Amino acid sequence: MTAIALRPYLPADADALADLFRASVEELASDDYSEAQRLAWSDAAADGEVFAKRLGESLTLVAMVEGEIAGFASLKGKDSLDMLYVLPEAARMGVATALAEALERLAGARGAPEVKADASETAAPFFEGRGYIAMSRNTILMGGEWLANTTMVKKLSGPGVPHNPPKALQ
Ligand SMILES: CC(C)(COP(=O)(O)OP(=O)(O)OC[C@H]1O[C@@H](n2cnc3c(N)ncnc32)[C@H](O)[C@@H]1OP(=O)(O)O)[C@@H](O)C(=O)NCCC(=O)NCCS
Numbered sequence: 001m002t003a004i005a006l007r008p009y010l011p012a013d014a015d016a017l018a019d020l021f022r023a024s025v026e027e028l029a030s031d032d033y034s035e036a037q038r039l040a041w042s043d044a045a046a047d048g049e050v051f052a053k054r055l056g057e058s059l060t061l062v063a064m065v066e067g068e069i070a071g072f073a074s075l076k077g078k079d080s081l082d083m084l085y086v087l088p089e090a091a092r093m094g095v096a097t098a099l100a101e102a103l104e105r106l107a108g109a110r111g112a113p114e115v116k117a118d119a120s121e122t123a124a125p126f127f128e129g130r131g132y133i134a135m136s137r138n139t140i141l142m143g144g145e146w147l148a149n150t151t152m153v154k155k156l157s158g159p160g161v162p163h164n165p166p167k168a169l170q
């Protein structure tokens with residue numbers, strides 16, 4: 001099993017996460033979005049300062065595998081999974097699972113009764129597997145391209161939901 005470590009985002013990670021974001025969209029989403037759509041999506045990282053600000057304003061966690069950054073995810077406010085991106089070389093190793101699990105715990109610790117995500121077509125089966133329910137289909141205009149996603153929600157209340165995130169991540 002792959003050992004995955006999580007740590008909080010640091011401003012010095014911004015460039016590496018922008019590169020990872022672009023690679024993740026370009027390769028992992030290629031079955032679900034056209035080249036033009038992926039380029040428009042990747043453009044969210046075109047301005048390094050804006051991208052770094054977005055990362056820093058949310059609670060962003062970085063996943064490390066063998067000392068290298070393998071993915072990242074961010075919780076916006078108390079209940080919104082804003083970003084979840086995995087390095088293509090580290091796909092299907094449980095990196096996104098580790099990140100989502102940690103952010104769901106943190107959302108619970110912030111008092112959120114549920115957590116939501118606007119899931120890409122690529123990520124929808126991942127979220128479904130974690131118990132998220134599709135609420136609405138959306139079409140978003142990005143850089144002149146229309147991209148489909150699905151707003152998905154997972155209830156956090158109920159037995160067995162952990163509300164005790166590691167202190168270092170609170
Ligand atoms: C979606 C994404 C985050 C998944 O990351 P990952 O680290 O590969 O996911 P995990 O290894 O934790 O997968 C856990 C389970 O989710 C499901 N899953 C993950 N990716 C899947 C895919 N592309 N298709 C179908 N099911 C998938 C599988 O059931 C998987 O378990 P398995 O590998 O034992 O079959 C990754 O593919 C990615 O970064 N995609 C591009 C960017 C993107 O769409 N981000 C989401 C924005 S909302």
